[in-house]
Amino acid sequence: MEAANSASSNCFLLFFFLFFLVLSLSLQVTHCNVNYDKKALIINKQKRILFSGSIHYPRSSQTMWEDLIKKAKDGGLDVIDTYVFWNVHEPSPGNYDFGGRNDLVQFIKLVQKVGLYVHLRIGPYICAEWNFGGFPVWLKFVPGISFRTDNEPFKRAMQEFTQKIVQMMKDEKLFESQGGPIILSQIENEYEPDRLAFGSAGEAYINWAGKMAIGLNTGVPWVMCKEFDAPDPVINTCNGFYCDSFSPNKPFKPKLWTENWTGWFTEFGGPIYQRPVEDIAFAVARFILKGGSFVNYYMYHGGTNFGRTAGGPFITTSYDYDAPIDEYGLIREPKYGHLKELHKAVKLCERALLSADPYIVSLGNYEQAHVFSSKSGGCAAFLSNFNSESTATVTFNNKHFKLPPWSISILPDCKNAVFNTANVRSQASNAQMLPTNVKLVSWETFNEDIFSAEDDSTITVSGLLEQLNITRDTSDYLWYSTNVDIGSSESFLRGDQHPTLTVGSRGHALHVFVNGQLSGSASGTRENRRFTFTGNVNLHAGVNKISLLSVAVGLPNIGPHFESYPAGVLGPVVLHGLNHGKIDLSWQKWSYKIGLRGEAVSLWNSFQLVDWTPLSLAPPKQQPLTWYKAYFDAPVGDEPLALDMGSMTKGQVWINTQSIGRYWTANAEGNCGGCNYPGTYRPAKCQLGCDSPTQKWYHVPRSWLNSKHNSLIVFEEISGDASKISLVKRLVKSK
Numbered sequence: 254m255e256a257a258n259s260a261s262s263n264c265f266l267l268f269f270f271l272f273f274l275v276l277s278l279s280l281q282v283t284h285c286n287v288n289y290d291k292k293a294l295i296i297n298k299q300k301r302i303l304f305s306g307s308i309h310y311p312r313s314s315q316t317m318w319e320d321l322i323k324k325a326k327d328g329g330l331d332v333i334d335t336y337v338f339w340n341v342h343e344p345s346p347g348n349y350d351f352g353g354r355n356d357l358v359q360f361i362k363l364v365q366k367v368g369l370y371v372h373l374r375i376g377p378y379i380c381a382e383w384n385f386g387g388f389p390v391w392l393k394f395v396p397g398i399s400f401r402t403d404n405e406p407f408k409r410a411m412q413e414f415t416q417k418i419v420q421m422m423k424d425e426k427l428f429e430s431q432g433g434p435i436i437l438s439q440i441e442n443e444y445e446p447d448r449l450a451f452g453s454a455g456e457a458y459i460n461w462a463g464k465m466a467i468g469l470n471t472g473v474p475w476v477m478c479k480e481f482d483a484p485d486p487v488i489n490t491c492n493g494f495y496c497d498s499f500s501p502n503k504p505f506k507p508k509l510w511t512e513n514w515t516g517w518f519t520e521f522g523g524p525i526y527q528r529p530v531e532d533i534a535f536a537v538a539r540f541i542l543k544g545g546s547f548v549n550y551y552m553y554h555g556g557t558n559f560g561r562t563a564g565g566p567f568i569t570t571s572y573d574y575d576a577p578i579d580e581y582g583l584i585r586e587p588k589y590g591h592l593k594e595l596h597k598a599v600k601l602c603e604r605a606l607l608s609a610d611p612y613i614v615s616l617g618n619y620e621q622a623h624v625f626s627s628k629s630g631g632c633a634a635f636l637s638n639f640n641s642e643s644t645a646t647v648t649f650n651n652k653h654f655k656l657p658p659w660s661i662s663i664l665p666d667c668k669n670a671v672f673n674t675a676n677v678r679s680q681a682s683n684a685q686m687l688p689t690n691v692k693l694v695s696w697e698t699f700n701e702d703i704f705s706a707e708d709d710s711t712i713t714v715s716g717l718l719e720q721l722n723i724t725r726d727t728s729d730y731l732w733y734s735t736n737v738d739i740g741s742s743e744s745f746l747r748g749d750q751h752p753t754l755t756v757g758s759r760g761h762a763l764h765v766f767v768n769g770q771l772s773g774s775a776s777g778t779r780e781n782r783r784f785t786f787t788g789n790v791n792l793h794a795g796v797n798k799i800s801l802l803s804v805a806v807g808l809p810n811i812g813p814h815f816e817s818y819p820a821g822v823l824g825p826v827v828l829h830g831l832n833h834g835k836i837d838l839s840w841q842k843w844s845y846k847i848g849l850r851g852e853a854v855s856l857w858n859s860f861q862l863v864d865w866t867p868l869s870l871a872p873p874k875q876q877p878l879t880w881y882k883a884y885f886d887a888p889v890g891d892e893p894l895a896l897d898m899g900s901m902t903k904g905q906v907w908i909n910t911q912s913i914g915r916y917w918t919a920n921a922e923g924n925c926g927g928c929n930y931p932g933t934y935r936p937a938k939c940q941l942g943c944d945s946p947t948q949k950w951y952h953v954p955r956s957w958l959n960s961k962h963n964s965l966i967v968f969e970e971i972s973g974d975a976s977k978i979s980l981v982k983r984l985v986k987s988k
């Protein structure tokens with residue numbers, strides 16, 4: 254009996270022993286850290302060549318996410334890269350929003366479900382052509398703060414947010430060290446230029462940032478992009494159109510390319526950039542043959558800057574970026590297909606690339622072979638022709654290879670070329686915006702108030718105030734108003750000349766009203782926000798009302814201490830051409846009002862709060878500062894949709910209470926149309942779209958529509974024919 258008992262308890266012990274053995278083995282498998290060596294990232298003890306693509310979750314509707322991620326996987330990507338957008342998550346201190354388009358956890362879980370990894374670029378400074386570079390505007394008003402330098406209030410806020418995000422990820426077990434998809438995280442973003450500007454304070458800050466991040470113990474490596482001296486063990490990585498000549502700051506770190514720009518962003522009134530895929534493929538192949546092992550396409554899908562999320566200023570609502578997947582989620586050929594083939598070809602070389610250092614064989618004046626050969630990894634070769642003018646025929650391993658100008662062929666077995674960067678086999682696609690049969694009906698209008706000094710104002714002071722300090726970005730709009738008494742008509746009219754008004758502004762756009770009439774508009778540019786409005790004004794004897802509507806078009810996202818860049822009418826404001834000379838109005842009493850009446854009542858979701866006039870009864874003249882409202886039913890089908898705003902000038906638009914974004918149909922100006930490709934290494938940004946609006950179509954996510962009775966609200970600042978606004982659908986056809 255006793256023997257039987259002890260046998261059964263032995264069995265029991267053995268069972269438990271085996272159970273825990275299996276459990277601990279499986280834990281070892283799933284809970285291993287991501288590491289790196291000089292060659293590559295090491296995931297699950299495996300070195301990997303990884304292709305990655307940036308897809309920013311708030312730049313598309315939630316319902317688009319899975320499809321975008323699947324398309325990225327089909328395109329041969331291993332990783333999805335996204336920034337974390339602090340200002341959408343913490344709109345006011347301590348109040349967090351991770352719902353809807355801001356649901357970061359759901360986005361990462363979708364990437365995991367589809368079977369890809371994540372590179373989480375926490376920042377929290379992100380640049381990204383995003384409002385204020387991702388910082389919440391309230392951060393600027395924290396006492397004593399100075400952004401991105403060795404400043405306690407800033408570091409405290411940055412650490413709190415970074416910790417919060419890391420903790421969220423840990424709670425959801427999303428780091429690879431916990432069995433999740435996140436294999437890499439980024440702290441800060443392109444600090445190099447600021448470090449140079451900030452000197453020792455910059456150095457202290459970036460070292461602190463690295464230490465702080467490492468201290469969060471995520472079990473996966475941290476990177477700093479474009480930061481030449483990232484503190485160990487943080488990996489410094491390259492951003493740019495080309496990164497083949499980049500080396501990390503320590504020989505034990507791998508060569509990673511965190512932003513390979515697939516095109517470029519656009520600004521209202523600027524050209525549209527296109528980067529040829531041959532150039533991207535050439536740059537990638539060259540990076541790989543120089544020992545690179547991670548390439549992220551910025552952007553793989555650019556998407557849309559909905560609402561007032563675009564930065565800049567002047568960044569368009571579209572963030573299409575000429576990416577392999579277009580703004581609307583459709584595949585852009587031949588970019589997508591050619592890169593897919595490139596990824597396949599490189600993956601065939603993965604073992605060889607990761608197990609050997611290359612030796613170089615000269616094949617001619619402009620021709621070279623990079624050969625990766627080892628017992629364990631086999632042999633792979635990259636044959637390059639650097640002559641941008643002519644095709645070369647080279648002999649390698651007793652075989653002849655034809656290399657088009659400025660191209661690289663990939664030979665995964667050192668014998669057969671499976672891919673050449675300049676031979677594009679994917680068929681080009683042709684995207685078209687086609688009419689839908691949707692009718693926009695029941696048009697009504699409402700005229701916005703033109704604010705004047707007698708009205709209820711937010712503030713009345715002597716002198717001109719900086720815009721952001723007043724609005725705190727709760728609205729794009731700030732009214733400045735004053736009255737000027739110019740006496741009797743004899744005393745102000747000089748001959749029959751009109752007096753002129755000049756208004757000095759620090760940005761970004763301005764509409765000038767005199768006695769309730771629009772006298773004109775002016776704006777700066779992204780590079781130079783400062784401008785001066787000069788225009789004739791119609792004055793009458795006695796008191797005249799001057800009302801200036803200053804408009805912010807997205808807050809700056811780049812530059813040392815961009816938080817202190819001023820905006821608004823900062824003067825001087827001067828009336829010229831009067832009989833008694835000029836009058837400087839800059840220092841007299843000014844009244845201020847933040848935002849529009851329509852904004853104050855949230856006109857896009859409470860239509861009943863104002864008196865609308867049917868459009869058919871409204872005066873035929875196209876009025877400035879006008880709200881429009883219409884209704885429409887959703888078109889059948891599943892093609893992506895857009896509003897054609899070509900008949901309007903500048904403003905904002907909402908559908909079913911959701912902001913589609915800012916619109917502005919300004920034409921591309923200046924030196925536009927240049928492109929040196931093919932043949933030269935630079936520039937890689939070709940310019941298109943001259944003499945037509947930079948952006949006339951505005952993405953309307955299908956999922957924002959109901960089948961019937963959708964509301965459209967438009968606020969037009971200058972003039973336009975709203976009845977010509979139409980809903981179009983996007984179709985992509987092979988050429």
Ligand code: GAL
Pocket residue numbers: 379380381382442443492512517518
């Ligand atoms: C990089 C920056 C990105 C983005 C890009 C241009 O310098 O890191 O966030 O701004 O430029 O699109």
